[in-house]
Amino acid sequence: MAWNEPGKGSRDPWSKPPGRPPSGGGGGGLEQLLRTLKAKLGKLPSRSGSIIGLLLAVVVSWLLVSSQVRIDNGQTGIVQRFGYYARSLGPGLHLRLPRPLETVTKVNLAELRAESGTVHALTTDRGLVEVRFTMQYQVSDARRYLFAADSPVSVLRSAVDSQLRALVGRHSLDQVLGTPRGDLAPPLRAAVQKVVDRTPVGLQLMTIEIQSVEPPAAVHEAYAAISSARDESDVLQDQARTYASKVQASAQVDAQRLLEAARAEQSESIARAQSDVAGFAALLPAYRQNPALTRHSLWLAASGQVLAANAKVVDSSGQTVIHLSVGGRGAGPASAGSSAAPAPEVKDKQP
Incomplete structure (x- = not known):
């Protein structure tokens, strides 16, 4: 049907009666909103308008600055959009959505981090030792480092503690206390790295050093007495071996001298017997006569x-x-x- 029928006046829905604003929607509403805002700003004093313009300029500048992020060499930027992982950024200048839409966390991959600790472990013969160690590690995967675990360093520390106890538990107390500290570090590092690889937390163990291996302070006196007795035993054994070597050498000399004297006496007795035999043989013809x-x-x-x-x-x-x-x-x-x-x-x- 036609919108405008004869005799019934204008029935155009897009027309407006005098003095009434257009009904909602479309571009007319947005334009009307802008016109209303402009009219209200026009009613303000000139000083207030300049302040609002300055504030708008500051907001725009802040949006432009906060949308840029610089990642230094050796770093990786992890972008989170509304708290979820979005992407990783390499070194350089990058653009992102302003906060709080996107946030960037910088992770230094080139930094060599250090950690130290003390572990109490039991040996195969139920001896208790206190092992002090220091380790150095790096972040190998920034995303895993931030999201794989609540505390990746705690995971690495737990791996060191467990593997160190397992390593000490395969040796006796004398072996642990007598083994050079440098010999325990390589197998410990390899075992810890295997555990970290099976539980990816974005960390790589670089070095680990055993600072000391000794009994705990509570039983230090007893172990000191045992160590002193062991040292004294070693000294006495060395003295006994030295004396045995000396006596053995003297006995060998005496035995050699007696052997040579016996050989000389044997030769002399043989010669004397041969001389007697020769003398009796010489008398035999006279005796027969x-x-x-x-x-x-x-x-x-x-x-x-x-x-x-x-x-x-x-x-x-x-x-x-x-x-x-x-x-x-x-x-x-x-x-x-x-x-x-x-x-x-x-x-x-x-x-």
């Missing part, structure tokens, strides 16, 4: 040796007393007639 004369000659020679080797005393009866010496000691007096063997009877061999 005249045995009695040969025996008498041997008796005279033996008697001469006995008389020459022992003291002789002549008593008042005219008998000769001979003091026989056996092994360097006197065996007592013996008369010449009783102690000496009778001379063999010499008979000429008749042809």
Whole structure:
């Protein structure tokens, strides 16, 4: 149907009666709002208008400045839109939505951070030790570092504590206290890094050093006594080994000397026996010709040796007393007639 019928006047919905503003919606409403704002600003004094203009300029400038962010070298910017991760920014100048629409958190990836701590651990023989350590780490993934855990450093510290207790628990107390501190650090670092890799928190362990391994203060005196006794035992063992080596060397020298003396005596006895055998062999032809004369000659020679080797005393009866010496000691007096063997009877061999 037509909007304007004859005789009923204008029924155009877009027309307005005199003195009434247009009904809502569309561009007319926005224009009317701007006109109303301009009219109200026009009614203000000139001084108030300049202040509002200045405020608008400040707000616009703040919006422009807050939309820019600079990321330095070695840093990563994490952009959050309404609290959720949006993107990562590398080094340089970037644009973002003004706050509170977007916020940027800068994470320094080049910074070498340090942490130290003390761990109490039990050895295989139930000995308690106190281990002090220091470690250095870096942020390897900024997004994981901010969102993977409430406290990534606590996760790393817990990994160090657990792996250090496991490492100490595989050794005895003497082994832990006697092992150089530098030998415990490499396996500990490798074990901790494996745990951190399985629980990604955006951290990388760079170095870890064992500062000290000692008993706790509460039992330090008892361990000191044990250590002193162990040191004393080591000293005594060293002295015993030194004395044993000295005695063994002296015994070897004595044994060598006795062996050489025995060999010399053996050679001398063999030579003397060979000489006696040669002498008897030389007498054998004479003995075969005249045995009695040969025996008498041997008796005279033996008697001469006995008389020459022992003291002789002549008593008042005219008998000769001979003091026989056996092994360097006197065996007592013996008369010449009783102690000496009778001379063999010499008979000429008749042809």
